[in-house]
Amino acid sequence: MMNKKIKIITTGGTIACHEGGNGFRPDVEGDNLINRLLSKDFPEAEDIRKAADKGEIRFDFCSLMCIDSSDMRIRDQVKIAEEVSRSLDDYDGIIITHGTDTMAYTAAALSVMLRNVPVPVILTGSQLSVDEEGTDASVNFCDSVRAVMKEIRGIYICFGGYLIDGRYATKVDSDDPNAFVSTDRAYIYNINDLELLITRHELLMENETKEEFSFKPLAEKEILLIKMHPAFSGKVLRNMLGSGCEAAVIELYGKGGLPAGDEEFLSVIEDYIKKGMRVFVISQCIYRDTDLTRYEVGRKLLAKGVEVIKNYSTEYAIMYAVSSVE
Ligand SMILES: NC(=O)C[C@H](N)C(=O)O
Incomplete structure (x- = not known):
């Protein structure tokens, strides 16, 4: 396994939630969240845990906000885009933990703001919080890390065993772990079949005039x-x-x-x-x-x-x- 440096940006969402006395609200951030997601409670995280222990994967953390994603506004998405833009040169991939409710909006906003990102930028989260029985939190996070290990670039949502291009993802289920689909079936990839995505990328990159990365923040509009x-x-x-x-x-x-x-x-x-x-x-x-x-x-x-x-x-x-x- 090649050594990889991954930046984790946490923003809140169900993945980071606990009961707060007035309903669920996010309260686990940064390395606290990632340590929990990679803990021994989750056998599905074993390979990632081992690779991290051996120093083959290095995680750096940044907690940008800790909100229910229903509170996500354009200015917050710009903050995320700025952090991604600042990190691109130093990391092999960036994972953003995010609530599912507006994850597709943020994926879309990042796709508009950040053009031609040179590494994978992956949004993930869960339907059940990291501490709930049967949670999908760890598997989604670990799938995102597995996707970063591949030679892909672009902005994606990783969820329910699939990787979806950020321009096409939409949330279709409020409860099921398989919460997102792609509005064009050509832009969704089974996480076990990422070779397909890589082949497509190679083809794209051959045909594309290799454009430079650019960042244009969105302004608040109605x-x-x-x-x-x-x-x-x-x-x-x-x-x-x-x-x-x-x-x-x-x-x-x-x-x-x-x-x-x-x-x-x-x-x-x-x-x-x-x-x-x-x-x-x-x-x-x-x-x-x-x-x-x-x-x-x-x-x-x-x-x-x-x-x-x-x-x-x-x-x-x-x-x-x-x-x-x-
Ligand atoms: N599953 C979730 O993450 C839902 C949550 N309300 C959020 O979007 O922050």
């Missing part, structure tokens, strides 16, 4: 997310778009439809775009390949100037919208 549904109206949409938001993401039906028979919908969006605002559209299907050219309803909307986000997660669409607003 983005509206709208989901199309049959009990929605153009009138309500007009009020929502006029509410002061700086850009909008609309989740459309299927390949990319909305009630185009109701002219109000189209004219509201047209008016909004004419004022210089941006409207991003994406399918509301979990597995998606948004394409507004297939149906007439989609083409009518496309003609109004909306911008299509094809297969990325809605979380990524929102962060992309944040980054696109001047």
